[in-house]
Amino acid sequence: MGRLIEQIIIHCSATPNGRPNTVQDIDAWHRTAGYHRSNPIINPDLKSIGYHYVIYIDGTVHTGRGVEEIGAHAADHNHDSIGICLIGTDKFTRAQWLSVSELVHVLSKAYPAADVMGHRDLPDVHKICPGFNAITWFYSGMGPLEGHCLE
Numbered sequence: 001m002g003r004l005i006e007q008i009i010i011h012c013s014a015t016p017n018g019r020p021n022t023v024q025d026i027d028a029w030h031r032t033a034g035y036h037r038s039n040p041i042i043n044p045d046l047k048s049i050g051y052h053y054v055i056y057i058d059g060t061v062h063t064g065r066g067v068e069e070i071g072a073h074a075a076d077h078n079h080d081s082i083g084i085c086l087i088g089t090d091k092f093t094r095a096q097w098l099s100v101s102e103l104v105h106v107l108s109k110a111y112p113a114a115d116v117m118g119h120r121d122l123p124d125v126h127k128i129c130p131g132f133n134a135i136t137w138f139y140s141g142m143g144p145l146e147g148h149c150l151e
Ligand SMILES: [Zn+2]
Pocket: 010, 011, 012, 073, 119, 129, 130
């Protein structure tokens, strides 16, 4: 039986815009933060990564945890959410905007009851993550956001 998914939560890696960090980098940072995957379904070499998906600056979508695996990306909301991380802080490539829109489109069809939001939209989160208003972005059709594009 599948995990109940109530939220699709978008994050950024909080790394310099345009810098090509990888799932291996995030895995190392999350290991330092004390995260540990207890039951990896996919990508067992990534022993700590908290996100389910990571979108590189070239637009490629990489998996971290399997969607049936509880993530480690949003305190108190991990059990019923999927976490997507865009590499960067608040400016993303056109390829990233295209990929995140395709991924969120697919996930929101697969989990029609789930709300799409940014990390910062959760209660008691005092971060800018993911660097843009993901709720407005979702409801306005998921196009690249002006002022948040790397050329
Ligand atoms: Zn975040």
